[in-house]
Amino acid sequence: xxxxxxxxxxxxxxxxxxxxxxxxxxxxxxxxxxxxxxxxxxxxxxxxxxxxxxxxxxxxxxxxxxxxxxxxxxxxxxxxxxxxxxxxxxxxxxxxxxxxxxxxxxxxxxxxxxxxxxxxxxxxxxxxxxxxxxxxxxxxxxxxxxxxxxxxxxxxxxxxxxxxxxxxxxxxxxxxxxxxxxxxxxxxxxxxxxxxxxxxxxxxxxxxxxxxxxxxxxxxxxxxxxxxxxxxxxxxxxxxxxxxxxxxxxxxxxxxxxxxxxxxxxxxxxxxxxxxxxxxxxxx
Amino acid sequence: xxxxxxxxxxxxxxxxxxxxxxxxxxxxxxxxxxxxxxxxxxxxxxxxxxxxxxxxxxxxxxxxxxxxxxxxxxxxxxxxxxxxxxxxxxxxxxxxxxxxxxxxxxxxxxxxxxxxxxxxxxxxxxxxxxxxxxxxxxxxxxxxxxxxxxxxxxxxxxxxxxxxxxxxxxxxxxxxxxxxxxxxxxxxxxxxxxxxxxxxxxxxxxxxxxxxxxxxxxxxxxxxxxxxxxxxxxxxxxxxxxxxxxxxxxxxxxxxxxxxxxxxxxxxxxxxxxxxxxxxxxxxxxxxxxxxxxxxxxxxxxxxxxxxxxxxxx
Numbered sequence: 001x002x003x004x005x006x007x008x009x010x011x012x013x014x015x016x017x018x019x020x021x022x023x024x025x026x027x028x029x030x031x032x033x034x035x036x037x038x039x040x041x042x043x044x045x046x047x048x049x050x051x052x053x054x055x056x057x058x059x060x061x062x063x064x065x066x067x068x069x070x071x072x073x074x075x076x077x078x079x080x081x082x083x084x085x086x087x088x089x090x091x092x093x094x095x096x097x098x099x100x101x102x103x104x105x106x107x108x109x110x111x112x113x114x115x116x117x118x119x120x121x122x123x124x125x126x127x128x129x130x131x132x133x134x135x136x137x138x139x140x141x142x143x144x145x146x147x148x149x150x151x152x153x154x155x156x157x158x159x160x161x162x163x164x165x166x167x168x169x170x171x172x173x174x175x176x177x178x179x180x181x182x183x184x185x186x187x188x189x190x191x192x193x194x195x196x197x198x199x200x201x202x203x204x205x206x207x208x209x210x211x212x213x214x215x216x217x218x219x220x221x222x223x224x225x226x227x228x229x230x231x232x233x234x235x236x237x238x239x240x241x242x243x244x245x246x247x248x249x250x251x252x253x254x255x256x257x258x259x260x261x262x263x264x265x266x267x268x269x270x271x272x273x274x275x276x277x278x279x280x281x282x283x284x
Numbered sequence: 285x286x287x288x289x290x291x292x293x294x295x296x297x298x299x300x301x302x303x304x305x306x307x308x309x310x311x312x313x314x315x316x317x318x319x320x321x322x323x324x325x326x327x328x329x330x331x332x333x334x335x336x337x338x339x340x341x342x343x344x345x346x347x348x349x350x351x352x353x354x355x356x357x358x359x360x361x362x363x364x365x366x367x368x369x370x371x372x373x374x375x376x377x378x379x380x381x382x383x384x385x386x387x388x389x390x391x392x393x394x395x396x397x398x399x400x401x402x403x404x405x406x407x408x409x410x411x412x413x414x415x416x417x418x419x420x421x422x423x424x425x426x427x428x429x430x431x432x433x434x435x436x437x438x439x440x441x442x443x444x445x446x447x448x449x450x451x452x453x454x455x456x457x458x459x460x461x462x463x464x465x466x467x468x469x470x471x472x473x474x475x476x477x478x479x480x481x482x483x484x485x486x487x488x489x490x491x492x493x494x495x496x497x498x499x500x501x502x503x504x505x506x507x508x509x510x511x512x513x514x515x516x517x518x519x520x521x522x523x524x525x526x527x528x529x530x531x532x533x534x535x536x537x538x539x540x541x542x543x544x545x546x547x548x549x550x551x552x553x554x555x556x557x558x559x560x561x562x563x564x565x566x567x568x569x570x571x572x573x574x575x576x577x578x579x580x581x582x583x584x585x586x587x588x589x590x591x592x593x594x595x596x597x598x
Contacts, residue, residue, distance in 0.1 A: 154321055
């Protein structure tokens with residue numbers, strides 16, 4: 001309505017209001033982004049200049065070599081590789097097992113369905129911290145302690161993924177699967193050829209959710225990984241920070257690098273992501 | 285007639301059986317993993333709360349001893365559990381309303397036809413996905429003694445002489461600020477979805493009745509958004525009670541015990557704090573997590589009980 005009004009037909013009050021609105025939005029944007037801008041600026045300074053008084057947003061000299069130094073100090077590349085392996089496998093497994101299990105919950109009738117589903121929902125409500133200790137003891141006893149595979153098995157089968165996919169499947173009309181059933185398609189066929197292609201938005205949402213959560217996971221790797229070369233980026237970065245706590249510039253450069261993969265995934269898929277959250281209303 | 289009826293019934297049940305088997309085959313890959321890695325640990329954690337176990341081969345049933353231990357000399361200023369509880373509750377009470385306010389405000393502005401709404405939405409959402417350690421350490425620096433925030437505050441007449449994270453009074457606020465900053469965009473998206481569901485006719489009717497912008501907001505928008513607010517506040521309260529990672533990275537529960545949270549305490553008991561090496565007390569840790577679980581369930585229950593009083597469903 002207001003968007004279609006041309007500027008000339010707006011009253012002075014409306015103009016003032018929209019200036020105020022954009023001014024406020026711009027202010028918010030600054031607040032949201034200022035830490036990132038500061039990160040970039042500090043990563044290009046010498047460590048002494050980072051906290052200079054008064055502070056400078058633009059470094060007097062650009063130290064691009066900071067970005068080379070960080071790779072020599074700690075095995076950052078190994079951390080990246082470990083995290084990528086975990087994030088990619090977990091994301092793949094989640095999508096596969098969740099979309100499969102959700103089909104039974106949403107599109108099939110069988111005994112005990114609702115009870116099983118209640119079990120799933122029930123564990124979503126239990127904070128992970130409540131059962132992390134027994135989980136840890138179990139993983140240690142099957143020899144997965146201090147390997148990234150502990151993180152992979154822990155995060156591959158979540159109730160959350162099943163819930164998210166089920167909610168989306170429920171919105172797909174049953175007539176479609178009924179018609180296919182009459183045409184002689186097996187349940188697996190219906191899942192693969194009818195439901196899955198229609199569920200692309202949900203898959204995209206689960207994909208980004210899982211990837212981002214796994215990439216940013218701090219507590220899991222912190223409990224499970226002790227050997228330096230097994231660490232993922234979040235705990236690796238933490239180690240870097242503790243070891244070189246005075247090299248503010250290098251810390252910021254390494255932090256910025258750790259942001260890049262999620263930022264890229266987010267930029268490309270943010271539309272799906274944001275819409276997916278709004279429709280499923282869930283959080284990982 | 286009756287024979288064929290019985291036969292068709294038998295066929296039905298055979299079909300049903302087959303159907304059930306197929307359904308289980310769909311569930312199996314996820315379900316097996318779910319049972320082994322989630323359900324069993326959940327059940328085990330209940331048992332562990334009544335055991336004494338340091339991780340070795342000695343495991344003994346001790347009844348309520350673990351609970352007696354954590355509630356011993358309970359006080360909000362001295363005992364570990366009391367302090368952790370007090371900090372967690374304070375953090376939750378501050379973070380939830382602040383985040384709700386910010387996210388609702390953002391959503392209200394973005395919901396009006398603004399050019400570049402998608403851009404602003406993405407920008408405000410980005411902190412939520414950004415790498416946790418990176419943003420926490422960045423905020424740590426921003427809030428340092430000579431950091432930009434203190435410089436700004438000093439410029440407008442405050443006397444900030446300490447890093448936020450090493451000040452007893454401000455450390456918890458550092459955690460709150462980062463949490464609000466990080467999550468507001470996420471809940472904003474929820475509110476935006478909620479706002480889409482408010483019928484335009486309601487606003488038109490209110491305008492005809494002579495309601496001004498503020499009255500429309502207070503009498504149409506807010507009541508219509510109560511389901512979203514309800515959902516958001518439940519999710520937020522639960523996640524606030526589980527706060528750990530931001531604390532672990534920014535303050536490690538310090539200075540002293542100023543930002544020690546329930547989960548920080550559980551963590552220390554089971555894995556030793558980040559810098560403290562103590563022997564594991566898995567049973568006690570489980571007892572504390574039962575307290576956490578009880579609180580989360582209780583708060584959720586109370587919120588659901590109150591639901592009818594203030595939430596309007598169409």
